[in-house]
Amino acid sequence: MGRITIRDIARLSGVSVTTVSRALNDDPEIRAETRERVLRVCRETGYRANLLARSLSSSRSHVLGVILPDISNPFYAVLSLHIESCAKARGYQIMLCRGHPDDRNDNTEELISYLIGQQVDGILLPNSSSRATALLARYDRAIPSVLIGSAPPEDLGIRVNSVSNDNYMGAQMAAEYLHRLGHRDVVYLGARPGSYTHALRHAGFLAAAKRLRMRVESIPSPLHASTIAQGRTMAAALLRRPMTQTAIFCAADMLALGVMEAADELGLDIPGDFSLMGYDNIDYSALPKIRLTTVAQPFADLAREGVEMLVAQIKRGESGTYVRRLITPTLVERATCAPPPARD
Amino acid sequence: MGRITIRDIARLSGVSVTTVSRALNDDPEIRAETRERVLRVCRETGYRANLLARSLSSSRSHVLGVILPDISNPFYAVLSLHIESCAKARGYQIMLCRGHPDDRNDNTEELISYLIGQQVDGILLPNSSSRATALLARYDRAIPSVLIGSAPPEDLGIRVNSVSNDNYMGAQMAAEYLHRLGHRDVVYLGARPGSYTHALRHAGFLAAAKRLRMRVESIPSPLHASTIAQGRTMAAALLRRPMTQTAIFCAADMLALGVMEAADELGLDIPGDFSLMGYDNIDYSALPKIRLTTVAQPFADLAREGVEMLVAQIKRGESGTYVRRLITPTLVERATCAPPPARD
């Protein structure tokens, strides 16, 4: 191949390798004239610095690792794009990894280890599982990191940076909204163990419901991921028997979409026969004909704050302080909620 | 920091650095016993090889660059996830970049250059613009690459590897399908310059229509990207005047979703008042209540073949042969097409 290196540039422009390096890195200790000359030679030869060598030498790679959980929720794909944008704006590149779907075989640790080996400057982990969170805390001294979209309950004192929407508050808002519409007996679909996010949503919803004296039946989610298909089967089972409840709150939009599908098949109308709410406000939910009322996670904000937090941490070297940033969610009202149908 | 290096391992296990390196790389020239000892020390010390150094030294990074066009089409986000999976299965990691949205400011070249500097082993470019394609061909000798989801017309002889669905054939299938339902006068929405993909779809549709003696009005897309909002405005303008056509074919699903939105607002029923087809089969299209009839791009296949093609090219070193792989699309029939309404 015979790639052209910094040594060639040095020779061609009649200076030392050191000087070339300085010229490329905007070192002020160099005469403007010299810099010009060097840069011109670089342009003329089409020289491209070897970033690997640079990273190795300077021990800063300017690459951020992102570990996405392998779930079909498009939330994560979109989030990764937002992350990429913010990172680039701050001079960082993204290295994308994807976790395993099944729990037994969780490869998050392997991925963290890989990324450290790859000398990334920091790790972003959009993941809500308590296991992944604990892992991040364990690698805490080895590499800066921040959890995105989920925060471990404060009282657990887990040493990890996080930025997430306030899931507890968001779920409360949902319950209050349904109450305001007149619902007094509702179902909470998709309670899920092992996820801080879902634990907080569930707790928030139940707390508000209790305060407002609403009855709520919680239906747990069997698997770990939230998919449309899963929401559909759960809802099918639920809707087939006579239901006392007038509204269904789903712990994730994907589940709500499944509920819509099941309702369609049974000839039920939303919100005519019952109201439906989701959580996340994924892209799907805004679609014509879907128009799901839901609690919005501010994806772009999450990504931006996460990247900023991580970069700040990288810049100032490691310190023992952790930040736990909570963003206030917003309720977006669309077409799937209405006052409960009149009693027959 | 004082990271633990290969030298430490060598010292601790009483062998040379060379031997440690060989043990880690499964070099057969080493006694099993020695390998064991070295590996044990590695485990005990939690040693993690510096992959940057390895890449620099071996001049193989095992990283693939992916340049996503910045468009809101979730197609690309999902595709990148598929790509990640396949790449990992073959021992490669993904470095994700995102292009600029606006045409004037196209930064694809800058990104390619960056990735080469980053010493990626190859580049995957899911992009259909003729400009990006030409760029890839230009960098052809500098780095292996393959175009995903789009193929330049064969007769142009552009030196670039590509894997895409057969857009020409897919569009033909769409036209034939509409004809079979009885439509004779249709609109093609979203003809778009500068994109090989769209050029082929348009040509295929028109060719089939001509053969079948259908009338088609082509409405060009003003901007480069295909978004819901764009489809909506185009459709609003179209639907407001009396329309002779009985079906609308959209060059992309996203546009079709916009059409659905516009139809909703005008109180028009699909497929009661007119039939609607898309192209791509993005996730959205399968949603309950949407159920868009469309031509499916096999995302997973595209990603898999693209990665395989790239890896093969990397493995065998550069050669002057280019492969242009076309995958047969399939038509997925859902709920937005029907025979044309009876003439009044």
Place this chain on the structure above:
DNA sequence: GCAATTGGCGCAAACGTTTCCAGTAGGTGG
């Protein structure tokens, strides 16, 4: 029993940068 082969390992030179330290030339103050 000796030459030739082979298996196992180490030395040291890469890979392409950054960066510490030292050096040189010219200017300035006394």
Place this chain on the structure above:
DNA sequence: CCACCTACTGGAAACGTTTGCGCCAATTGC
């Protein structure tokens, strides 16, 4: 005129690996 500073530049040692080549001992072939 000398000491000292300032503004640049260069030499060379890192950074943590891989890898071509050579060495030694043990085995093999005859």
